[in-house]
Amino acid sequence: MEQMDKNGRLKHLLTLDGLSQSCLNKLLLQADQFIDEHQRLRHTDDLKDKTVVNVFFEASTRTRTTFEIAAKRLSADVISVNVATAATAKGESLRDTILNLQAMQADLFVCRHSDSGAAHFIAQQVKPGVAVINAGDGCHAHPTQALLDLYTIRRIKKEFSNLTIAIVGDILHSRVARSEIMALKTMGVKQIRLIAPKTLLPPYIEQTGVRCYTKMEEGLQNADVIIMLRLQKERMEEGLLPSLREYHRCYGLTLDRLSLAKKDVIVMHPGPMDRGVEIDSVVADGPHSVILQQVHFGIAVRMAVMVELTAGK
Numbered sequence: 354m355e356q357m358d359k360n361g362r363l364k365h366l367l368t369l370d371g372l373s374q375s376c377l378n379k380l381l382l383q384a385d386q387f388i389d390e391h392q393r394l395r396h397t398d399d400l401k402d403k404t405v406v407n408v409f410f411e412a413s414t415r416t417r418t419t420f421e422i423a424a425k426r427l428s429a430d431v432i433s434v435n436v437a438t439a440a441t442a443k444g445e446s447l448r449d450t451i452l453n454l455q456a457m458q459a460d461l462f463v464c465r466h467s468d469s470g471a472a473h474f475i476a477q478q479v480k481p482g483v484a485v486i487n488a489g490d491g492c493h494a495h496p497t498q499a500l501l502d503l504y505t506i507r508r509i510k511k512e513f514s515n516l517t518i519a520i521v522g523d524i525l526h527s528r529v530a531r532s533e534i535m536a537l538k539t540m541g542v543k544q545i546r547l548i549a550p551k552t553l554l555p556p557y558i559e560q561t562g563v564r565c566y567t568k569m570e571e572g573l574q575n576a577d578v579i580i581m582l583r584l585q586k587e588r589m590e591e592g593l594l595p596s597l598r599e600y601h602r603c604y605g606l607t608l609d610r611l612s613l614a615k616k617d618v619i620v621m622h623p624g625p626m627d628r629g630v631e632i633d634s635v636v637a638d639g640p641h642s643v644i645l646q647q648v649h650f651g652i653a654v655r656m657a658v659m660v661e662l663t664a665g666k
């Protein structure tokens with residue numbers, strides 16, 4: 354599914370794969386417009402008379418709610434379909450569900466699904482002028498999470514080219530990591546490090562120019578940014594890890610390990626966190642953590658994406 358139109362404008366946001374640095378920068382700059390000088394989110398009329406439909410076939414708190422708030426801040430009519438009680442639960446196909454919602458004059462779908470490729474499929478079904486945002490498809494992509502992470506890093510660290518960024522945890526099953534690696538490369542980050550047990554690193558990933566570490570103590574040395582990831586147990590075959598206790602012993606972000614990074618390191622996490630597994634509470638709630646700022650900035654970034662996809666329609 355081509356996500357650009359023939360004039361090079363985004364029709365859908367399905368993946369960050371293939372998006373240029375200037376395209377990403379444009380979205381980040383647009384997000385700035387939605388945060389005022391007191392760090393409060395603005396209220397605008399950009400999506401007045403538009404209908405945004407959230408269709409989440411997988412659990413979500415942050416992503417679904419922040420999309421909903423973003424749409425409301427832009428004055429859209431927004432509904433979130435309760436998938437547990439939706440007709441798909443009675444056997445209706447995904448295509449029919451989407452076509453019915455489209456018949457109710459949806460202008461923009463925000464979709465999450467456990468199948469990789471679901472958002473692309475939905476984008477193929479909708480008529481021209483209707484936009485689709487991928488809010489996470491299987492292990493594949495989560496473009497707005499990666500964008501809000503870029504936004505958070507840029508606000509705090511100002512630029513990307515001098516940064517060493519470590520992504521730690523279940524890279525193999527993480528759509529966040531996949532989108533993030535892509536986005537950080539596009540932005541020209543100096544060094545991207547992946548830290549994980551061998552069983553949770555995608556094969557041949559080093560060929561993309563990232564550095565892989567199986568020892569936390571090595572990978573965290575002098576890092577400017579640490580992005581922690583949850584173990585995606587729902588996507589994991591058994592036997593990849595001995596135990597959660599063992600995982601925490603080797604890969605949990607403790608205060609001791611944090612001290613190996615730069616003094617002004619920031620700690621990020623897309624949520625939900627498993628405290629005591631991949632991250633200790635003293636770190637998650639400590640002065641280096643920007644985890645709740647990510648959530649706040651995520652609204653502005655999602656506003657920017659929605660405006661970009663609906664502009665002039």
Ligand code: NCD
Pocket residue numbers: 415416489495498528529582583585623624625
């Ligand atoms: C992530 C997701 O759903 O991919 N969470 C999120 O969107 N904030 C990461 C995760 O579930 O671990």
